[in-house]
Amino acid sequence: MKKFLTLCLALLLIFSVVGCKLGQKEIKMRLAETHPADYPTTQGDYEFAKLVKERSNGKITIEVYHSKQLGEEKAVIEQVQLGAIDFTRVSLAPVASFDAKFNALQMPFLYRDTDHLWKVLNGNIGDELLAGLEKSDFIGIGWFDGGIRNFYTKRLVKTPKDLKGMKIRVQQSELMVDMVKALGATATPLPYGEVYSALQTGVVDGAENNYPSYDSTSHYEVAKFLVEDEHLRIPEIIIASKKALNSKLSKKEIEMVKQAARDAQTLQIKLWNEKVTASKEKVKAAKCVITELSADEKKAFQDAMSPVYDKQADDIKAIIKKVQEIQ
Numbered sequence: 001m002k003k004f005l006t007l008c009l010a011l012l013l014i015f016s017v018v019g020c021k022l023g024q025k026e027i028k029m030r031l032a033e034t035h036p037a038d039y040p041t042t043q044g045d046y047e048f049a050k051l052v053k054e055r056s057n058g059k060i061t062i063e064v065y066h067s068k069q070l071g072e073e074k075a076v077i078e079q080v081q082l083g084a085i086d087f088t089r090v091s092l093a094p095v096a097s098f099d100a101k102f103n104a105l106q107m108p109f110l111y112r113d114t115d116h117l118w119k120v121l122n123g124n125i126g127d128e129l130l131a132g133l134e135k136s137d138f139i140g141i142g143w144f145d146g147g148i149r150n151f152y153t154k155r156l157v158k159t160p161k162d163l164k165g166m167k168i169r170v171q172q173s174e175l176m177v178d179m180v181k182a183l184g185a186t187a188t189p190l191p192y193g194e195v196y197s198a199l200q201t202g203v204v205d206g207a208e209n210n211y212p213s214y215d216s217t218s219h220y221e222v223a224k225f226l227v228e229d230e231h232l233r234i235p236e237i238i239i240a241s242k243k244a245l246n247s248k249l250s251k252k253e254i255e256m257v258k259q260a261a262r263d264a265q266t267l268q269i270k271l272w273n274e275k276v277t278a279s280k281e282k283v284k285a286a287k288c289v290i291t292e293l294s295a296d297e298k299k300a301f302q303d304a305m306s307p308v309y310d311k312q313a314d315d316i317k318a319i320i321k322k323v324q325e326i327q
């Protein structure tokens, strides 16, 4: 009897040790990022991964694969949807092909300022849209700053008329194609990594992006005229695979991960602002021609956007209205 009891105790001990170890098994996950390691979104990804690791007591590790190691954004988003990649930080533009409602958060000239943008993203509208991603097999994790986008070209542009007939690279997004068409230019959707050579070889005459991207991709070397028309503020988004997360993490852990992304925003925004200033100085020093516009001159670009707003479906128009009403 004594022997039997000892055996039972020993087995119990073994099972509890094994069980405990299993419970603590390290979970490794991958996050795909298009930008290089020192870019503000990538630094934000690292901060997010650090917070997740700390808050899971070392159980959950998110490895950041920067510089397109896992592919271009559109292909990566598809992989996330299938569950082959756990997370990605991408621009909202290509995400709208999976859930068109997101166009309501990236219409041209939508936000009055940065404060307006953050009230929308971190408020009910942003939360509801992130939650809606589950229908498309994603989990919306959180937002980063993607700044303001301007056109840059091989010839001087000051008015929408100057863009007429030019070939302009846009992200792989119907909305961005419509935006450039409304300005009388030809839209050429291309993956991010192909833009430099497209500009260099004259496949396109220009593109559009924020200052940090204009700088880090060296597009400024081959498209020297930038016009500060400020047509877009496209948020950066972190999305995850619903399939992968639901199989690897508990509901509580998923909530913790979302909070970690929210808390990583502070550092990402700080680094973003610093980078915008540094990039602007760098491209000016490289003799790029920066054309500043008056409010009236910017309005000419904005006025050209009415057909893009008119084209939106009613449900999207309703969200746009809500966004515009946020004070």
Ligand code: GTR
Pocket: 034, 041, 073, 089, 090, 091, 146, 171, 191, 192, 208, 209, 210, 213, 236
């Ligand atoms: C950048 C954005 C990237 C990518 C790129 C592009 O501003 O951070 O994720 O979408 O623009 O224009 O393709």
